[in-house]
Amino acid sequence: DTGVSQDPRHKITKRGQNVTFRCDPISEHNRLYWYRQTLGQGPEFLTYFQNEAQLEKSRLLSDRFSAERPKGSFSTLEIQRTEQGDSAMYLCASSPELRGRAGMEQYFGPGTRLTVT
Amino acid sequence: DQQVKQNSPSLSVQEGRISILNCDYTNSMFDYFLWYKKYPAEGPTFLISISSIKDKNEDGRFTVFLNKSAKHLSLHIVPSQPGDSAVYFCAASPYGNKLVFGAGTILRVKS
Numbered sequence: 722d723t724g725v726s727q728d729p730r731h732k733i734t735k736r737g738q739n740v741t742f743r744c745d746p747i748s749e750h751n752r753l754y755w756y757r758q759t760l761g762q763g764p765e766f767l768t769y770f771q772n773e774a775q776l777e778k779s780r781l782l783s784d785r786f787s788a789e790r791p792k793g794s795f796s797t798l799e800i801q802r803t804e805q806g807d808s809a810m811y812l813c814a815s816s817p818e819l820r821g822r823a824g825m826e827q828y829f830g831p832g833t834r835l836t837v838t
Numbered sequence: 839d840q841q842v843k844q845n846s847p848s849l850s851v852q853e854g855r856i857s858i859l860n861c862d863y864t865n866s867m868f869d870y871f872l873w874y875k876k877y878p879a880e881g882p883t884f885l886i887s888i889s890s891i892k893d894k895n896e897d898g899r900f901t902v903f904l905n906k907s908a909k910h911l912s913l914h915i916v917p918s919q920p921g922d923s924a925v926y927f928c929a930a931s932p933y934g935n936k937l938v939f940g941a942g943t944i945l946r947v948k949s
Contacts, residue, residue, distance in 0.1 A: 725881070754936065763842075763927050763939030764882065777935060812881055814937075825870045825931055829881035 723748065725830035727813050733836045734803055741799045742833045746815030753796050754827060755788055756812040757781065764812050770796060803837045810834050841865045842930050844940035853949045857915040861928030861940055864909065868930035872937065873902060873913045876925045885926075886913070918947045 726745045734740050746753045751772050756764035767786070768778045772793035782788075785803075790796040800807055811834075814827040843862045851857045859873075869890040874882035888895040888902045888911070895902050901914045915922055923946050929937040 756937075761941065763929070763941050764937070766936040766938070769936060779936075814881075826872060826884045826887055827937060828884060829874075831879070831881045 725813055725815050725828055727811075727830040727833050729833055730831060731834050731836075733838065736803055736805060736837055738803055739799065739801045740803060740835065741797055742811055742813075742835075744796045744798070744813030744830060746795070746813070747828055749817065750815035750828075751793065751818050752816045753790055754814040754816075755796070755798050756814065758810040758812055758832070759808075767798075800835075803835075805837045808835055808837045840941075841868075842928055842938050842940040844926075844928055844943050846943050847941075848944040848946070850946045850948060851918045853920055853947055854917045857913075857918045857922065857945055857947065859913040859915075859926050859928075859943050859945065861911050861913075862909060863911075863930050865930070865932065865938075866909075867932040868938070869933065870931040871902070871904060871911050872929045872931070873900075874927045874929060874939075875922075876927060876942070882927055915945075918945075920947050920949045923947045 728743045754769040755767040758764045767782050768788050770790040785801045788798045810832045812832045814829045816827045841864050872887040873885040875885050876882045886897050886900045886902050888904050904911045925942045927942045928940040
């Protein structure tokens with residue numbers, strides 16, 4: 722029973738560099754979500770995919786952020802020209818196909834902690 | 839604007855007693871509510887959920903109550919155990935898409 726995995730777990734980068742994170746969802750979960758969490762706050766929604774289609778993006782997702790989910794399996798989140806304000810925990814979650822009120826629960830990975838110096 | 843609010847940053851409870859964590863929401867479009875538990879350096883773990891068509895859902899030691907007219911939900915943990923010490927997040931979902939989280943409540947269960 723494999724859960725959501727994320728790689729890397731920690732990333733330290735210098736301001737202005739590009740970073741890319743990977744998320745592998747639970748097998749057969751067709752929906753995948755990205756969230757960002759800063760200290761003292763709950764996770765904030767960034768974007769979500771149903772299969773390979775990106776269906777919603779938050780206003781938090783500036784032009785420097787891009788997410789992909791090729792072939793509807795794993796997903797990547799790239800941040801270009803990182804800024805110190807990007808320092809946060811980036812969480813990925815997945816959920817199965819929505820059938821009525823079943824499938825609402827999202828299952829989270831351990832997160833990638835990004836530190837921009 | 840915070841659509842989901844957890845007004846108590848922390849709660850301390852004696853082992854064996856009841857823990858009650860509260861959550862308020864403002865958006866009437868929310869129709870599904872969830873509680874997550876988070877340990878340091880881990881992602882949130884799903885705990886229990888409730889649909890807006892219900893007012894109570896129970897799973898073992900955990901019960902969630904929903905008061906739609908007051909836009910309020912609560913999580914009861916009975917009996918509380920030291921292993922329950924964690925950060926608890928309330929989350930709400932409009933139509934099964936994104937989750938909107940509160941800021942969390944730190945629960946400490948003292949033995």
